[in-house]
Amino acid sequence: MTATTTAGPLTSPTHAAYLAGQDPVLTASDISITYEVDPPVHAVKGASLTLHRGEILGLAGESGCGKTTLAYGLNRLLKPPAILRSGEVTFHDADGADVDVVGLRGDALRAFRWDKVSMVFQGAMNSLNPVISVRDQLQDVMTTHRPQMSRAARGARSAELLELVGVDPVRLDSFAHELSGGMRQRVMIAMALALNPQVMIMDEPTTALDVVVQRGILREIMKLREQFGFAVVFITHDLPMLLEISDRIAVMRDGEIVEIDTAESVYARAQHPYTRTLLASFPSLTGERGAFVRGGGPATEEGEES
Ligand SMILES: Nc1ncnc2c1ncn2[C@@H]1O[C@H](COP(=O)(O)OP(=O)(O)OP(=O)(O)O)[C@@H](O)[C@H]1O
Numbered sequence: 166m167t168a169t170t171t172a173g174p175l176t177s178p179t180h181a182a183y184l185a186g187q188d189p190v191l192t193a194s195d196i197s198i199t200y201e202v203d204p205p206v207h208a209v210k211g212a213s214l215t216l217h218r219g220e221i222l223g224l225a226g227e228s229g230c231g232k233t234t235l236a237y238g239l240n241r242l243l244k245p246p247a248i249l250r251s252g253e254v255t256f257h258d259a260d261g262a263d264v265d266v267v268g269l270r271g272d273a274l275r276a277f278r279w280d281k282v283s284m285v286f287q288g289a290m291n292s293l294n295p296v297i298s299v300r301d302q303l304q305d306v307m308t309t310h311r312p313q314m315s316r317a318a319r320g321a322r323s324a325e326l327l328e329l330v331g332v333d334p335v336r337l338d339s340f341a342h343e344l345s346g347g348m349r350q351r352v353m354i355a356m357a358l359a360l361n362p363q364v365m366i367m368d369e370p371t372t373a374l375d376v377v378v379q380r381g382i383l384r385e386i387m388k389l390r391e392q393f394g395f396a397v398v399f400i401t402h403d404l405p406m407l408l409e410i411s412d413r414i415a416v417m418r419d420g421e422i423v424e425i426d427t428a429e430s431v432y433a434r435a436q437h438p439y440t441r442t443l444l445a446s447f448p449s450l451t452g453e454r455g456a457f458v459r460g461g462g463p464a465t466e467e468g469e470e471s
Pocket residue numbers: 200202206208226227228229230231232233234235246402
């Protein structure tokens with residue numbers, strides 16, 4: 166299989182066939198982001214991506230290649246010294262409206278974040294507020310974004326959210342230090358799910374966790390995606406993990422997306438030398454792949470990680 170373009174990321178006819186039936190939910194074109202430090206760091210250079218409704222798009226690449234910066238750009242979370250130098254981001258709402266994300270300001274921007282596109286940040290499990298209970302942290306999201314919701318409805322939704330992510334609602338009264346790392350991360354995912362977003366951006370959501378806990382959480386994310394149909398941008402340097410969970414994979418190097426294809430094509434016929442180097446750097450890929458997460462088995466229960 167040969168590359169279809171000389172400029173832009175490498176891709177394949179398999180990818181073109183995959184795209185045929187897809188409905189975009191988020192389109193980013195020609196995104197360039199610079200950290201205005203001395204000397205400036207051009208962290209993202211003309212990256213374009215389309216995320217489709219309900220798909221898991223993996224964003225792979227070594228540490229420092231610009232994955233987090235691009236994700237922040239998609240969700241308008243960049244802070245100085247980061248500057249979006251060029252590019253457009255369009256959110257294609259399920260109600261049919263196209264939203265110019267770069268142009269959003271004030272209340273419209275606050276309403277967009279969490280409501281339409283939510284994010285699970287790198288190291289998020291350590292960003293739970295230590296002096297506020299899980300209940301209050303979950304309810305905070307609803308009080309801010311759904312002020313019309315009754316107290317009873319917020320309470321019921323908080324319990325439901327914990328159940329959805331595989332945490333016993335008895336934990337609503339817990340504080341962060343009383344929870345395992347896996348449980349904390351599940352709570353962060355519950356917060357990101359709270360408003361039924363159409364897109365979730367997950368930046369290394371399981372990297373700090375041991376492998377069994379990691380697997381349990383990945384299975385939960387895939388199950389929730391099936392159930393609610395949100396799309397996911399899943400960011401990690403762990404390419405084998407992405408091969409298991411993603412529909413498509415974009416490979417980023419030095420601020421550019423160098424290859425984008427279906428997970429199957431990346432695994433079987435990676436075209437870019439950098440993608441091949443990344444694949445070769447994971448010896449585990451020579452063995453069985455995907456059996457654990459995709460192959461089912463019981464979802465991880467709370468007790469498994471305590
Ligand atoms: N606040 C900052 N000021 C200056 N440069 C920065 C800043 N934050 C990130 N960078 C630089 O921008 C580039 C991209 O960083 P980014 O964190 O987006 O990469 P990444 O692929 O997400 O890596 P990691 O997985 O380690 O987070 C790197 O060269 C990084 O050093």
